[in-house]
Amino acid sequence: MSRYILRYGGSQPVPLEHLQSIRATPGLRVLDQSPKMLLVDADESSLRAQLERMPGWSMHPEQSYPLPDTRKKIE
């Protein structure tokens, strides 16, 4: 299981049936939600298989960006 972000690209609100289908993916946990996105913990292959049946969604692995700092440090 890994954390992924699902983003809906359509201009209309996310279809309710899509949300229900995503939530029904075996083993999937929804960690956070916004009007266009879901942060989920899920098995990649199960999730991909689910999204293939629903147009308008993209799937992205979670990654992080550092807080910038120009202070010099010992390495």
Added chain:
Amino acid sequence: MATKKTQYILVPAAGLTASPQNPKQMQFFQTLHATALAAEKIHSVSTESGALPVKVLDSIGETKPKLIEAAPEDLAALRASHPSVRILPVVYYQPAVMRYEVGPRLGSTAATAKKVARAAGGISITVTSSQGTGNRAMVVAFTDFARRAGAQGTTNAQGRVTLALGGSSQKIERLYVYPSSGFWPGLLRNLTLKPGMKIPVTAIDLSYVDCVRYFYPGNDLAFGRGVTVGVIDSGIATNYAGLLVQGGQNTVPGEKPADFGDNGTEGHGTHVAGIIASRGTPPKGIRGVAPGVALRSYRVFPQGGNKASNYAIAKAIDACVADKCDLVNMSLGGGSPDTLTEEALTAAHDAGVVIFAATGNDDRQPVSFPAAFSMCQAVSAMGRKGTFPAGTEPNGSIASPYGKDKKNFVASFSNVGSATDLIGPGVGVISTVPAGFGVMSGTSMATPAETGAAARLLATHKDILSMPRDQNRAAAMITVLAAACKLLGFGAIDEGKGVISL
């Protein structure tokens, strides 16, 4: 000096087909298609700085992506003249063969030196100022700066710190002192550190003309009024007298959405916000570049944390669009490019929002993501001699190239490259921090200086601000900003179109 021509792919801001709703974009793609079919294959693009010849090597279709050839230093002008077009590098893939190679393990020598120093004992020194021992400060002593070897520590309430350097004295190549607030960070070079030494730091005078105040002086409280600016960062101190935060959102999963104040780290977001919109008056406060803007805080770094997820960032960008921000400041970056952030940035552009992003602080490395993405205005950092006191840390950022005015220089830490759109003042910048006032350097500081300047300029263009919120509005804003830019003589790779001149 012109550099070697490079191949790029031109695609529309959104999707892969030019939009009929954007006549300028559509006409540009059709013209380039015709050029690709012609014998000469050269199209002269009209830019602010004159005609720019672009060789069109191939076209997938009349409204489809084009393969072009251009000089890297010409990209900023091309982006400015056609803001609704993305310029992508040509990417080549190789077979995924993994090979082990012989080579030294990076950092092993420095790590060994640190262990030796730790085992050998410490040297206690005291950080002082004319106003007493000052605030807590991080002290970093480099015995070998190139290898980043040495020792570091934080002073106690009496200003004292013990550095694990070994022996009764130690030659130090560079000694940095970073006070948490109230003082300029210090830099001493080539000294012998001995127990009991007192290291002086300089208190901040809020009337001092730093580089931001030099390039953007005399800021009226009304400057920027009518423009909404979103700051995607570590949060903005919401109880700070000189900062008027009108709203925002914390997009970190698991935290309260309404907690968009400072996240309890170094006050990065508060410093950034102060450069744009601080409303104080020297000598008791500090004035930002556009104090009249409606300032909003979007916190993406967790409480006490220094890593933001792409989810939090994309959610913050979406929130900026929903909250009708006109400009967004992103003084962050450095991760691998990710398609999620690209999608959110493109959606923001299509909703009429202009995003400014820092090029990064990796000592002249290529522009980092997301600044390198075409839909961002990538801002590099410059400094100016005479806008920071002697013996302070900004002196360590002086490096060539220098501008036509030899006092101006591109900051040694700044990332640069063909993706650079603008340059801003970012060396030794006084601004707000949760505990008072502090000095920071970085492309993180240069970016809000340009965001603030953009807000000030756009506040005078009500016709553009009142346009429908779509990609034509974003393009119109970028065109106005590009026309106001002034080249300082560093060259396009370092400064793009230059600094926004008001």
